[in-house]
Amino acid sequence: MxxxxxxxxxxxxxxxxxxxxxxxxxxxxxxxxxxxxTNIEEIRGEHLKEKLPFPQSSIGMVSPNVFLDSHFESTDSITSLELINILDEPIYRVVYSSPFGKRARLFHASNGKPKASLSEKEAILVAMDGLNKQAGVTQVEYLIATGKHHEYRGRPLPAYAISFAKPINTTVYVSKEYGDIQTFRSNAWRAFDFFWMLHTMDYEGRDNFxxxxxxxxxxxxxxxxxxxxxxxxxxxxxxxxxxxx
Known part of the structure; x- marks a missing residue:
């Protein structure tokens, strides 16, 4: 040649x-x-988060042994036990792995009795407590499954998607079983996620490099x-x- x-x-x-x-x-x-x-802290919604108080030590609380021995099977593997605050009440949250997957259960710290998973009304109040700005609720969606492209992908289900009006214009995702806010999603985050998909060229799941x-x-x-x-x-x-x- x-x-x-x-x-x-x-x-x-x-x-x-x-x-x-x-x-x-x-x-x-x-x-x-x-x-x-762009400011990654704002995209993640850090500027909207209200710092919640930790449960005070002066509040009488029972030992976790009260419910651990009686509410879990021998096949359950406990991965974490936390003392959290849900609507101004101290709550034990136990995250465990069972034959059915990773789960979470809530117990009243005052007496060790099981607390029911969050209702829609409680989830809305949890979302409002977690925000440092006030805004009206425009929509509440109950999620039991999400696809690979959903903005709440890879997080605990079921969950409540609670959308707020201006000046927040943000959807707050609250886990029913975990009892807390999992993440914030706004239009700025959605734009970031779209460009991230183009950046990684992972058009199926978006996060595989x-x-x-x-x-x-x-x-x-x-x-x-x-x-x-x-x-x-x-x-x-x-x-x-x-x-x-």
Whole structure:
């Protein structure tokens, strides 16, 4: 193969790959600009969170042994036990793994009796308590399942999605079994999530950096760069003069 044909072959692949990769590089750049020009704390809703008080030690509380021995099976594996505050009441939350998956149960810290999972009314009050701004509730949705693209993906179910009006314009997700706010989701977060999907090129689950498509584009990008260097070497007068000496 002559030098001219090699140059034509490299230039052809460099041009076609440049078009395809250029689109993705543009998406990566737009995503990078959005990530760098936005406040991640605001996207996560940190600026809306109200710091809830911890249960006071002066409140009489029973030992967790009161309910651990009588309400769990030998096959249950307890992964955490926390003392939390739900609507100004101290509550023990036990997270455990059972044959049916990861679960959570609530118990009144004052007497060790089981507390029912949050009702819709309680979930709304929990969401309001967790906000440092006041706003009206526009919608309440009860979730028992979510897809891979849902904004509440990968978090405890069932849950209540409680949407608030201006000035918050945010959906607060409250877990029914865990009894607390799991996350905040606003339009800013949804835009971030969309650009994140474009950035990772994981169009199925959005969070997998090891997907085949991203690896392929990384290799194509490397090939495009190397082909560009090759074109420079083959067409550069400097290298041509050196080869004639």
């Amino acid at each position: 002559t030098k001219r044909k090699i140059i034509q072959y490299i230039r052809k692949w460099h041009r076609y790959l440049g078009i395809v990769l250029g689109i993705q590089f543009l998406l990566w750049t737009l995503g990078g600009l959005y990530f760098s020009w 090891n997907n085949f498509l991203l690896r392929a584009f990384a290799l194509f990008g490397l090939f495009t760069i190397l082909s560009g260097f090759s074109l420079y070497i083959f067409t550069s007068r400097i290298f041509s003069k050196k080869s004639l000496k």
